[in-house]
Amino acid sequence: MPKFIAVVLVLLGSAGNISMAATPPHQLHWQHEFSAAEQLKLEQWLAFSSQATLNTLGPYPFEMQLYLYRRAGKEPVPWANTWREHSQQVHFYVAPQFSKQQFIADWTAYHEIAHLALPYLGRxxxxxxxxxxxxxxxxxxxxxxxxxxxxxxxxxxxxxxxxxxxxxxxxxxxxxxxxxxxxxxxxxxxxxxxxxxxxxxxxxxxxxxxxxxxxxxxxxxxxxxxxxxxxxxxxxxxxxxxxxxxxxxxxxxxxxxxxxxxxxx
Structure with missing residues (x-):
C-alpha cells in the first residue's frame, strides 16, 4: 500500500516576489521513501509552486492531491503528469539530490498545476x-x-x-x-x-x-x-x-x- 501523509504546508524559505501568506489546500502522498530533509525540501518546493500558480490563476475550487515518487534524472523533475479520475491529482517523479532553488526554478510544477485550472478535455x-x-x-x-x-x-x-x-x-x-x-x-x-x-x-x-x-x-x-x-x-x-x-x-x-x-x- 502506498504510504499516505496529509500535511499542512508552510514555506520556510522564499524565492522571487511571491507572497506566501496563505498556502493553497493540497495533500501530499509520499509514494516512495524520502529522508526527512528531502521531504522538507519537497514540501517547501510544492508549497511555493502551488501558491505561485494560484496567485496567477486564482484559488481552485477543490483540494489538489500531489503524489511524489523517486526517479533518477539529470533535472529536478524528470517526469510529471495529471490524473483526474477520482480527484484532481498531479504525480511528480523527482530526483531529490537537486536543491530547493533548483526545484523552484524548474517549470514543471507550474505547468502541471496550471493544467488543473481547466477540466480534462480528452486527447x-x-x-x-x-x-x-x-x-x-x-x-x-x-x-x-x-x-x-x-x-x-x-x-x-x-x-x-x-x-x-x-x-x-x-x-x-x-x-x-x-x-x-x-x-x-x-x-x-x-x-x-x-x-x-x-x-x-x-x-x-x-x-x-x-x-x-x-x-x-x-x-x-x-x-x-x-x-x-x-x-x-x-x-x-x-x-x-x-x-x-x-x-x-x-x-x-x-x-x-x-x-x-x-x-x-
Missing amino acids: KNAWFAEGFASYMQYRIMQQAGLIDSATKEINAKFTPQRKHYLHQLSMVETAAQLLSQRRFAAGYWGGAQFFVVAERLLLQQGKAPLNLQIQRYQQCCRLQDTNLQQVIQSLDSVSDSKIFSQLLQQFNQLPAAQFLQLYQL
Whole structure:
C-alpha cells in the first residue's frame, strides 16, 4: 500500500516576489521513501509552486492531491503528469539530490498545476490543454519573480517550431498531428499560440488579461464544464466577449500559415 501523509504546508524559505501568506489546500502522498530533509525540501518546493500558480490563476475550487515518487534524472523533475479520475491529482517523479532553488526554478510544477485550472478535455483537445499549461507556466514564473519576461520565453520556445505550421492545415490540425507523432514541443508551443493571441485580443479590447479571466472562470464554471465547447463558452461569458469562440473558429479553420501571418506570430 502506498504510504499516505496529509500535511499542512508552510514555506520556510522564499524565492522571487511571491507572497506566501496563505498556502493553497493540497495533500501530499509520499509514494516512495524520502529522508526527512528531502521531504522538507519537497514540501517547501510544492508549497511555493502551488501558491505561485494560484496567485496567477486564482484559488481552485477543490483540494489538489500531489503524489511524489523517486526517479533518477539529470533535472529536478524528470517526469510529471495529471490524473483526474477520482480527484484532481498531479504525480511528480523527482530526483531529490537537486536543491530547493533548483526545484523552484524548474517549470514543471507550474505547468502541471496550471493544467488543473481547466477540466480534462480528452486527447482530441490535448493541443488546447497543453498549449494552455505551456503558456501559463511562464506567466506564473514571471509573476513569481523567477524570470524577467514570459513573452520572451514563449517566443523563444515557438520560434524553432514555427516551420511546422507553414502550410494549409489549420493550427488545430497541425498541433494535433504533431502530438500524435510525439513531437511534443512542436505541438505544445503551437497550441500555446491560441493563448498568445487571446491575451493580445483581450488587451486590445480593453478587457482584463487572460490570467484574471481564468481566475473568474475558477469561481463560476470550473466544476461544471466538461468539454472544450463549454470552456470556450464560459471564457466568452466571463470576459463579456466573443474572443474565445471566434479565435477557436480561426484556429480550426484558417490554414496555419495564414493564421500566423494574420497575427504576425
